[in-house]
Amino acid sequence: MQRTSPRATFRLPACLLLWIIPAALLTGCTTLPWDQEEPEPTVTPEMFDSRMAELEQTMSSQCEVSRDASEALRNDTLTLTSDVREIGSLLRRLRSDINFLGGNPEVPPSLCDIDDDSDSYRNKQVLGRSEWVGFPDVGTYLKARVDSGADTASLSARDITSFERDGEDWVRFKLALDDDAAVVESVRDEWIEAPVERQVRILQASGTETRPVISLLMTLGPIREHVEFSLSDREDMSFPVLLGRRFLMDIAIVDVAEKYRYERPEFPGGESADQAEEDEARDDDVAENE
Numbered sequence: 001m002q003r004t005s006p007r008a009t010f011r012l013p014a015c016l017l018l019w020i021i022p023a024a025l026l027t028g029c030t031t032l033p034w035d036q037e038e039p040e041p042t043v044t045p046e047m048f049d050s051r052m053a054e055l056e057q058t059m060s061s062q063c064e065v066s067r068d069a070s071e072a073l074r075n076d077t078l079t080l081t082s083d084v085r086e087i088g089s090l091l092r093r094l095r096s097d098i099n100f101l102g103g104n105p106e107v108p109p110s111l112c113d114i115d116d117d118s119d120s121y122r123n124k125q126v127l128g129r130s131e132w133v134g135f136p137d138v139g140t141y142l143k144a145r146v147d148s149g150a151d152t153a154s155l156s157a158r159d160i161t162s163f164e165r166d167g168e169d170w171v172r173f174k175l176a177l178d179d180d181a182a183v184v185e186s187v188r189d190e191w192i193e194a195p196v197e198r199q200v201r202i203l204q205a206s207g208t209e210t211r212p213v214i215s216l217l218m219t220l221g222p223i224r225e226h227v228e229f230s231l232s233d234r235e236d237m238s239f240p241v242l243l244g245r246r247f248l249m250d251i252a253i254v255d256v257a258e259k260y261r262y263e264r265p266e267f268p269g270g271e272s273a274d275q276a277e278e279d280e281a282r283d284d285d286v287a288e289n290e
Contacts, residue, residue, distance in 0.1 A: 086197075086198050093197075093215075124250070124251060124252050124253050125220075125221060125222060125223060125251065125252040125253075126252065126253055126254075126255050126258075126261065127146050127220070127221075127248075127252045127253070127254050127255070127261060128146065128255060128256075128258035128259035128260055128261045129145065129146055129147075129254060129255075129256045129258070129259050130143065130144070130145060130146070130239070130259035130260055130280075130283060131143075131144050131146055131220055131221075131243075131259070131261065131262060132144070132220070132260060132262060132263070132264035132265065132276065133219065133220045133241055133243075134218065134219040134220075134264075134265030134267065135216055135217065135219075136217050136219065137216060137217050138187060138190075138192055138216065139184060139186075139187050139268070139269075140175075140183050140184040140187040140267055140270065141182065141183070141184065141264050141265050141266075141267060141270060142175075142181075142182070142183060142240050142241050143181075143182055143238075143239045143240065143241065143279070143283075144220070144239055144240075144241035144242070144243050145237075145238070145239035145243070146243045146248070146252075146254050147242060147243070147244060147254075148244070148245055148248055148254055149244075149245075150242055150243075150244035150245065151244050151245055152200060152213070152228065152229075152230050152244050152246055153227055153228060153229045153230070153241070153242060153243050153244050153246065153247050154230050154231075154232055154234065154241070154242040154244075155175075155214075155216070155229035155230070155231055155232075155234075155240065155241055156175060156176040156177065156232070156233060156234035156235060156237070156240035156241070157173040157174065157175065157176055157192075157231040157232065157233065158173065158174050158175070158176035158233055158235070159172075159173055159174050160172075160173045160212065160231055161173065162196075165195075168195055168196075169195070169196040169212075170193060170194065170195050170196060171193070171194060171196055171212050171214060171231065172191050172192070172193050173191070173192055173231060174189060174190065174191060174192065175187070175188060175192070175240065176233045176234060176235040176240070177235060177240055178235055178236075180282065181240060182264075182271075182276075183240075183270075184267050184268075184269045184270035185269065186269045187269075194214040194215070194216065195214065195215075196212045196213065196214060197213045197214060197215050197228055198213045199211070199212060199213065200213050200230050202230070202232075209232075211230040211231055211232055212230070212231050213228050213229065213230050213231075214228070214229055214231065215227065215228050216229060219265055220243075220262060221261065221262030221263075222262075223251060223252065225251075227243075227247055228246070229241075238283065259280075259283070260276070260280050263276070264276040264279075
């Protein structure tokens, strides 16, 4: 009887195992649940859109708050800058006054009797209700109404434009005059520039109006000094210049029974003082409503 080799008895099971194992694996794969439903997403498109809308609303609100804060800061900065410039203007005027007083010491008042009929009564000039004034830096003469009932002086101006020069507020304007106004014709449509000294609020029937105030060198008879004028359109008035209490203070008094006590100043391109009577005769002496 033939004997079977021990090695031959173990080869057959090994071969079978090589076929059995892959078959078992393939069988397991076919039993997996491929048709199982996918899980629902945790965030739906509707939820995403809603969340994005909330974020946009939040960002818009924050931007609006930031914009309001920036605008408030800007307004505060502009106000502070305006105050600083006004203080600087006042300091310059104070320095000018100090220099003037230093070069012209005050003369003690005379002990002699005062002539009540003198034009220098109590060291003040007597002015009529209407006078000629000159503006050397502008180069023209204009008619002025002297009114102690008004507070500030006013100059008729149009096309008033604000601008900045060397960090300070300035204005550019033209004289607002009617066709019959007495003026040096070459100056009628010229631009005039001046720094803004301050702003003044004027109460009117229609409401409150803010006007720029400038300082111009003005002459009136023997008077020659810088005068502050608020700029406004007085073209419908008989007089393009109004002189109020601030100008008269410590300088002059008004005799309403008289007018044009002093000659009209002369400027290149203008008419002579001898021809002023014709212009003076045009006054209608109608009271103006300021």
